Amino acid sequence: MAAFGEGAGELLTLSYPKPLPMRLDRWLVAQRPEQSRARIQKFIEAGYVRVNGITGRAKTPLRLGDQVELWMPPPEPLPYLVAQEMPLDVLYEDAHLIVLNKPAGLTVHPAPGNRDGTLVNGLLHHCPDLPGIGGELRPGIVHRLDKDTTGCIVVAKSQEALVKLQVQIQKRIASRHYLGVVHGQPRADHGTVIGAIGRHPVDRKKYAVVCDASGRHACTHWSVQERLGDFALLRFQLDTGRTHQIRVHAAHIGHPIVGDPAYSRCRRLPVALPGQALHAVQLSLDHPISRERLVCEAPLPAAFERLLEQLRGRLR
Template sequence: MRVDRFLADAIGSLSRSRVKALMETGHATVDGAPLTDPSAAVRPGAAYRLKVPPPVPATPLPENIALDILFEDKHLIVLNKPAGLVVHPAPGNADGTLVNALLHHADDLSGIGGEARPGIVHRLDKETSGIMVVAKSQPAHIALSEAFATRDLDREYLALCWGLPAQMQGEIEGNIGRHPTDRKRMAVVERGGKSALTHYWVEEAFGTAGCLMRLKLATGRTHQIRVHLSHVGHPVMGDPVYLRRIPAAAAGLAKPAREAAMAFPRQALHAATLGFRHPMTGQALRFSADPPADMALLLECLRA
């Protein structure tokens, strides 16, 4: 029997999916040793232990976390999210998120768009930096959510990628769905998935070893830029999920640049520009932010 099923049956009060999630996040042991594989077979005579963490508050709590705010009025906030900041609480990140910071910053934000993700109309991955807009009123939340759903806005990303595309500008198209063998990853799939289209422009080339790309999304799928670039053989530098081996293009860089690129600890991806119409006034707004210091330093190494 699979150990996740065994534990769920033995405990009785937890679903198998809950047991599986707890195991994958390090809450299970067998004979005192860590056990993270839910599909492992039960061993006769072994002692299994599952530690259930205390419940997380249903409503996130305010936390005094600094925010880089570019614009704010009574309806919305535009900010520059740093890499490493999770947008909203989730298993494994119960606090210390952007939502916790926003609740401390804006007293009347709670409940706008739902208690679990107040004010959030879109998100960036934890290790992706850049510009986000957050709603401060319910009408703004509805209007901004609709703008993101219909792509009635302008979003541009900057990415440092391995290799150089044959075309200096173009598009990448391919349905995105769950990876067939690794459920924690997304992939371009032949069957099912959701349609996805990414436009790109090469801003700067570092020989044929790497390049700085500007990208626009015509759709908004999970990990879309990272999945599409990896699919066409130009993965984002530092990507811990979609860069699985040393790229052949790395040989084209001088040693200092190659070492800096290979050691970069996160995906070198930055949401550089966000343009939209103010949901209440209709005014055209556009915000830009330079890449953060770590990505700027990598860019200088590649140029050198």
């Protein structure tokens, strides 16, 4: 990486305005919501953040009036972050954003073990101006869906739209609703799960509700839409957006998502599912430029519909 302030990049100078102290990394994440906390911490570790002219650390406590300088060099080029033509189910699109209906089996962005064939690769072909918006591997990505979760996902097509949409997600101005088929039937008709989510203490590929400091606050509201014998169709609304949140919270209350390979009981189903029976059915948000309220809905996948038909048929 380049030295502080050298070459192309962006220098941001801010004054800490709060009377109570706060960790440097946490405050910077709030100021630059388009950057992940991990990326902000990498900037700090590389010496790209100064507090009152002195190189800062992630835990540096900020106090009223402290001057913070953040130098953000451009992301290093990634040869495998290439445009790839693929079919995209577009629910809404204009010059500032695009809302898609993501199919099962499609990863949102590249990762070390999955370098191409992702939604980002398809978006780069569809939207040539997308590179440079947001993180190095996640251009334009406002929020994510798990690989085998289907439905609504919004992608920003400008830096201004990205920042404003991510703020809406954080402040719950944007509303995300999911439909999921779960094992068993909840006793109540609705409820709320509040449980911090962190890495599973044994299986590090999974997440769990945890009670230690490693967990991050997570809140999921649910309501029963239909009772289907040994199963139920639930509608979920997220207050937070942690990794695997609905899947972890559903399993935590004893009603895991049907077809979930990580958190559900193995059981033969009447329909072969391409992934877990979890679908982001509705996304509501304020347009980042016009402020018009947009409500996008994604129809249920065919396999999800067939599952519901089979379960309803068993009740006749």
